[in-house]
Amino acid sequence: MAKELGITARADNYAEWYNDLVKRADLADNSVVRGCMVIKPHGYAVWERMQAALDGLFKEHGHVNAYFPLLIPKSFLSKEAEHVEGFAKECAVVTHHRLMNSPDGKGVVVDPEAKLEEELIIRPTSETIIWNAYKGWIQSYRDLPLLINQWANVMRWELRPRLFLRTAEFLWQEGHTAHATFDEAEAEARLILHKCYQKFIEEWMAVPVVVGPKSEGEKFPGAVTTYTLEAMTQDLRAIQAGTSHNLGQNFAKAFDVTFQSAEGKLEYVYATSWGVSTRLVGTLLMVHSDDKGFVCPPRLAPIQVVFVPIGRGDERQAVLDKVKELADALKSSTWAGDRIRVHIDDREKETPGFKFNHWEMRGICLRVEIGPRDLEAYQCVLARRDDGKKETVQLDQLADKVVDALGSMQMRLYAKAAELMAANTRRVDTWDEFLKAFEGEGGAGFILAHWDGTQETEDAISAATKATIRCIPLEPHDPADIEPGTCVYSGKPSARRVVFARAY
Amino acid sequence: MAKELGITARADNYAEWYNDLVKRADLADNSVVRGCMVIKPHGYAVWERMQAALDGLFKEHGHVNAYFPLLIPKSFLSKEAEHVEGFAKECAVVTHHRLMNSPDGKGVVVDPEAKLEEELIIRPTSETIIWNAYKGWIQSYRDLPLLINQWANVMRWELRPRLFLRTAEFLWQEGHTAHATFDEAEAEARLILHKCYQKFIEEWMAVPVVVGPKSEGEKFPGAVTTYTLEAMTQDLRAIQAGTSHNLGQNFAKAFDVTFQSAEGKLEYVYATSWGVSTRLVGTLLMVHSDDKGFVCPPRLAPIQVVFVPIGRGDERQAVLDKVKELADALKSSTWAGDRIRVHIDDREKETPGFKFNHWEMRGICLRVEIGPRDLEAYQCVLARRDDGKKETVQLDQLADKVVDALGSMQMRLYAKAAELMAANTRRVDTWDEFLKAFEGEGGAGFILAHWDGTQETEDAISAATKATIRCIPLEPHDPADIEPGTCVYSGKPSARRVVFARAY
Structure with a gap:
């Protein structure tokens, strides 16, 4: 059946299944620029919901957002000894700042006169440019802690790119905090790890994770300790969902950022950094989806309920009217603190069967089917994306049943993934x-x-x-x-x- | 007085006033990378509020977000004849994808082996890369309209950068829509112009604008018609706040994007594009601020009300307790559809006078002063940032008075700017x-x-x-x-x- 839908079965070839899934579910596509993806509206809507939830958690814990330059002077990368080994290799290098008309009249060429004095690197991560800025912002213990996050694009020239999982350009957030003591930095790295990342990954993504430090060999270049959250995919590999680093005084020393302590002593500042990226979308796909396509936990689904009105000719309008009424009622209901997100698929030229597959592929949580006979019987059919179960529901019970089903689906997806992890x-x-x-x-x-x-x-x-x-x-x-x-x-x-x- | 605060008076030197304002109000700073700014948390919070409002308006009118690559193949820029003249000049060019350790052991150098076959340009705007992607997305009239927006950073190598107004890298949104007819594209360009941009600039930014097409000489390279919104600064210059372009079939022809019409004919797609950027923050500053610093319309202010508790020693705690109670009550009140944004400045080492200046400089709309004698008299002082007026308010009237003052300030700022424009x-x-x-x-x-x-x-x-x-x-x-x-x-x-x- 999977093949009919144009998506490889997981059992046949997991890697192909993943690629088919990303494309057929309309989430992302490769671009002409090697390793850089186009995030399509449906995929971006998932990322937007991730951003909103994470941003809320960061702010709840006193963090604010800011924005630092995309380009980093090449020399900055060599300032922290371990950092340069880890990041100054496969990256995009800007060497010129102007194009000119080609002398042969065909297109444009790089203007050799416009060579930069020092090459600039598109940020692979922003510790260096941010700590260079912090030098001007931090003088006294009263300026600490500095709890700043940035939502940004970054670039690492990946040799084997895969949509969402490993792309040359990706979107992420990177937190960069400054503290007066090692213990405060350690507490911050742990706070983000547990209260933001673990909470988000478990409660929104419905993905269980094993959480703890990396070994020395696997930690972030320049960190004292790197904490990681590791999920398990359906093909039983680990996938790193996020990291939070206690950087100690390494970057403060590299960029000479000191502060006057309450006791009047001059000390180097302590730092953390932490990030999650659009890789989380890949993680989500890897953990929950199936041979019919995307399975999305309700809290992150761009559309939670799709109505598929059935019936032609004279009967169609009565069904449509009722569907609009039901959809409006549902839209004003809330679940998990948000309005329920509803779509009506009233396309005339597509069959119900086509629509069922279409929305299953795209990971819509619940489908409401309703035809003329249902209307007469004051009922509809409610179908769940996760277990495929169908239930006949009285129309005045629909909102309650939808709320129940969303909650149950969110829990069940987590439980199922936790079982897989425990069993393996x-x-x-x-x-x-x-x-x-x-x-x-x-x-x-x-x-x-x-x-x-x-x-x-x-x-x-x-x-x-x-x-x-x-x-x-x-x-x-x-x-x-x-x-x-x-x-x-x-x-x-x-x-x-x-x-x-x-x-x- | 202005000089005391470290900010030049507008009358003395308007350009210096602007630079002082951006820095002293803690909104942005120059970075080490020429022309690239650091947007500090207070400035970014204004931009975040702008983003939220605009994003809401775009979505209300059926638009969705997506994300396209940062890097554009050099040859793409030459595909649209006018576009290349306008954009393919001052831009950042990526020529290599790897650094290596310097043979002399000092830092890193560009690896000459890692030269790209074709240079890549950091997007100055994304029409070319997006229309190249649309070629694969659009086959039939049923795929239209495509109503997509992107929030992104872009880069134009500016020769005379100024914070927010003209920076090499800036943040913006760029809408790129595809339509079946010229008239639909024209209607879209006008919809964005009036229902999104004009509405936002007038109702949120409190900035009056003159709206209409640009002349041929001033229009966007590749557009049929460019619509603009022009505001007036306090030094009586025009400032372009946003543009919306009807691109006709120019980009569809350049990237060969056709569709099968309902009648079965193959036609080129019609396009629009439209954008506003962090330049809007500069516009906001230019229009409303004064010699004491930032004046921010309440709908965009990161903090609308700051409490400054007054009193020392034994009396301090009673005042603080009451302030917390009042602030909590205020935080649960709403104005203009949002919770009121409140901050308590309970720093012990700063004087009330220092705090007044501090928050005036940063554009907080309303200040509540309250000391032990106020507490006894069950009152406080409410001071407005825009006209400097102070009013004694009964404590049980505070929430109502705050709501009134925010509304009145939002109106008054618009009226004042409109008067300046009319008079000039x-x-x-x-x-x-x-x-x-x-x-x-x-x-x-x-x-x-x-x-x-x-x-x-x-x-x-x-x-x-x-x-x-x-x-x-x-x-x-x-x-x-x-x-x-x-x-x-x-x-x-x-x-x-x-x-x-x-x-x-």
Whole structure:
């Protein structure tokens, strides 16, 4: 059936399923510029809802938005020693500021006279340009904390781009805060991790995550600690949903940002940075969608309920009138703090069957079918996108049933994803077992194994299995996970188990 | 007094006043990257309110948001003949996609191996990349109209940047719509002009505008008609607040975008584009602010009411408690459809006088002063930012008085700006008079004069006076303005009067 709709089944080829899904659900498309995507209106509407929820959470915790330049002087990238290794490589470089008519009269060419003195880089992330600005903003402890977020586009020249998951240009938010003490910075990094990101990913996206620090080898270039949130896809890989970094004094030292403390001492400022991106849309797709297309949790769905009026000729108008009445009533109802988002598909030239598939593909949560006979019987059919169940509903019960179904769908999607994660998280104690778990090329779920804490072992395991340490969970699955043991690879002492997985 | 606060008086030097204002009101700052500004949290909060209002108006009229790539292949700019002349000159050119460690070990250099086959331009506007995408989206009349908007950053390498008014990088929205007929495109360009832009600029920004087409010489490169909205600054110059273009079939032809009509004919698609930018923040500042700093219309003010509790020692806590109670009550009141935005300045180390200046500079609409004696008398002082008037108010009347004052301030700011515009719009009938009007270097208001309709005359007038045709008003100031006459410069026949001014 999936093939009929033009979308590969997950079981046949998960990667192709994902690409088909993004395109057929009208979410995004490739552009002529390599690695840069076009986010189509339906995909952008999901991102807008993500932005609104996250922005609300940031502001609830005292953060404000600002905007910093797109372009960064090349020399800035070399100021923080680790940062340059991580970010100053695959990036877009602006070298000139003018075009001119081609001497042969055909089109335009770069004006060689307009070469910049210093090349500019399109921001791959903004720590450097922002800390350069903060130098002028921070003098005293009274200027702290500075709790600033930016919504922006960034660019990293990706070699193997995939829509939403890994694109050269992507949209994100990046928070950059400044604090008087290490502890305050640490508390901020944790606040964002739990109260903003984890809350949003679990409660809006209905995606369970394992949360904790990255290993040294996987952390952000320039960070003291990187906290991550890792979700599990249906093909049992890990996907990093967001990160929050305690940067210590590294960027303050690189950009010489000091403050006078309450005691009159001159000290370097402590920093955090944290970000989530349009990759969250890819994560959402990977976790919930099925062979019929997009499955969207109700809190993020651009349209929650679609009405499909059935009937032709004379009967059509009466059905349409009733549908408009029902839709208006529904639009003034609320669920999860928002007005219910409703659409009427009154296209005349398409069949009901075509419309059912059309809206299923696009992830609309609930479908209301209503025809002349339903009208007579004062009822309609309510169909759920997640489990496909259909129910006959009295018209005066519709609003209540819709509210119930949205709530139940939001919960069920979370529960289903949590079950998958639980069923595919397991402990492995020997290197043979570990190798066996990662046989083949696919995902193997989350493997909880002991590790000796060294970079060498992490590298060796990764070289042998393509699995990496995704996270050192703050909340262990089992108390025994944080008891000492011996490293699955080296046999050396290990403080606790960590999560290994193949990742997107 | 202005000098004391560190801001030049308008009468002394209007340009310096503007720069001082932007910086002292904490709205924006220059960055290390030439022409690129940092929008600080207070300035960004104004822009966020502008975005929210405009986005609501666009959506009310059926538009949806999407996102297109930042980078445009160089060859795209040459596809539309007029467009290339207008936009393919001062722009940021990406030529490489990688940096490498410098052979001398000092920092990073551009990797010469990573030269792009075709240079990419940072979008100065997105018609070309969007119409290239629309080619794949539009086949039939059923795909039309396409009503898409994008919120994005764009870049034009400005030679004389000024904060908010003219910056190399700026934030804006750009609408790009596709239609089946010329008339539909024309109706769309007018809808955006009046129902979105004019409504927003007048009702939210409290800025009166003259609205109408540009002359041929001033229109957007590639447009059939450019509609503009022109405001007047306090130094009597024109400032273009936004534009809406009917693009005819020019871009459809350049990118070969056709559709099958209902009658089965293959036709080129008709287009519009329209945009407003962070320049609106500059316009807002130019129109309303004064020698004490920012004056912000209540509908756009990030903070509408600031409480300044007065009193020390034992008395302080009782005042603070009452202030919190009053602020909470006010926060749950609404004005103009939104919760009232309130801040309490409870800083202990600053004097009331310092706080008054601080918030006046930042454009907070209303200040509530309350001290121990006020508390005893069950009253407070309510001070207005626009006219500086103070009123003693019973505490149980405060919410009502605040609502009244916000409404009255919003109206008064509009009326004051409209008066300035009316007083400085005049008819000029001879070339001598015209030259006299533009004596000196400053603004001369709006001059309504006859023009023969030719580019040569427009150029000659501009060369002699630095005044340009700002607009051919759709609604004449006086019916006589649209009667025929003789051109103020050439003496040739003229169809009607047009607006001349010096502009920002």
